[in-house]
Amino acid sequence: QKEVEQNSGPLSVPEGAIASLNCTYSDRGSQSFFWYRQYSGKSPELIMFIYSNGDKEDGRFTAQLNKASQYVSLLIRDSQPSDSATYLCAVKSDSWGKLQFGAGTQVVVTP
Amino acid sequence: KAGVTQTPRYLIKTRGQQVTLSCSPISGHRSVSWYQQTPGQGLQFLFEYFSETQRNKGNFPGRFSGRQFSNSRSEMNVSTLELGDSALYLCASSLRTAQETQYFGPGTRLLVL
Numbered sequence: 001q002k003e004v005e006q007n008s009g010p011l012s013v014p015e016g017a018i019a020s021l022n023c024t025y026s027d028r029g030s031q032s033f034f035w036y037r038q039y040s041g042k043s044p045e046l047i048m049f050i051y052s053n054g055d056k057e058d059g060r061f062t063a064q065l066n067k068a069s070q071y072v073s074l075l076i077r078d079s080q081p082s083d084s085a086t087y088l089c090a091v092k093s094d095s096w097g098k099l100q101f102g103a104g105t106q107v108v109v110t111p
Numbered sequence: 112k113a114g115v116t117q118t119p120r121y122l123i124k125t126r127g128q129q130v131t132l133s134c135s136p137i138s139g140h141r142s143v144s145w146y147q148q149t150p151g152q153g154l155q156f157l158f159e160y161f162s163e164t165q166r167n168k169g170n171f172p173g174r175f176s177g178r179q180f181s182n183s184r185s186e187m188n189v190s191t192l193e194l195g196d197s198a199l200y201l202c203a204s205s206l207r208t209a210q211e212t213q214y215f216g217p218g219t220r221l222l223v224l
Contacts, residue, residue, distance in 0.1 A: 034212065043201055043215040044154070088154065098144070098167045099203075099213060101154035 003027060004091050006102035013083075013109050019076040021105050023089030026070065032092040033065055033072045037085045038104065044088055048074070079109045113138065115204050115216030123222045129190040132219045136183050136204030142166075143185040144213060145177060148199040157200075160185050161207070189221075197223045 003026045013019040021035075032051050036044035050056045050063040050072065062075040072091075076083055086104040093100065116135045124130050136143050144167075145157040156169040160179035177187040183204075189196055199220050203213035 036215075043199075043218045046212055046214060049212050090154075094167075098156045098159060098169070099146075099154075100156065101146075103153045 004089055004100050004102040006087075006089050006105045008103055009106040009108075011105055011107045013076075013079045013107060015079060015081060015109055015111050017079055019079050019083065019107050019109070021074040021076075021087050021089075021107070023072045023074075023102055024070055025072070025089075025091045025100075027091070027093045027100075028067075028070065030067075030070075030091045030093045033063070034090040034092070034099065035061075035063060035074045036088040036090060037083075038088055039085045047087075076107070079107075081109045081111055083107060084109045115202055115214055117200075117202050117216040117219050119219060120217060121220050121222075123224065124192050125224050126192055126194060128192050129188060130192060130221060131186055131188045132200055132202075132221075134185045134187075134202030134204075134216060136185070136202075137214060140204035140206050140214075141183050142205045142207055142211070142213075143179055143183065144203045144205075145185070145187050146201045146203065147171075148201060148218075149197075154201070157187065192223045194223050197221060 035047045038044045048063045060077045064073045088104045089102040090099040142161045144159040159167040179185045199218045201218045202216045205211035205213045
């Protein structure tokens, strides 16, 4: 079993709709959770981080964390073609720098 | 503030050779982590350095090594290259390690022939 799991997609979303991405993790001691966006041929770019249970909103993005269910999600509202990318969920389980990444979910926003 | 820089951006080597990649973190960042990204395995953690000390290491063979200098710049070295080492090597920096977000450099794309 992989430690961080994501649906690989592609997730096809009409422009203007909400994209919903899910991520589950296996280590109950995980402390910090991150969402990165990666365009093809580019390096990952940080979108959001979340440490506490509940929702965290930043512009069109909302991260949701449920530690009891070991589940973290990302919602993208009013999806735009520029949101077409691979979204990587990353989990930090200790106080040092190791991030464990999911395989990523490819999102395709169709005009 | 300048971002994370990595050099070189592209590299072609042959099997058996060795390679050294360089990473300069964001000014003021003292933690540098290295990751390997391949289509089959995704992003995998190699190691992390903080204040010139390796704090954490992933599940990679000893051919992969690294170091950090007093100015926080870091290098990673891969000896006796294998075809499977072809990948995008990413460096990420953060202010300190606990709960700090990591910012990635553009990566070095290594092709082993």
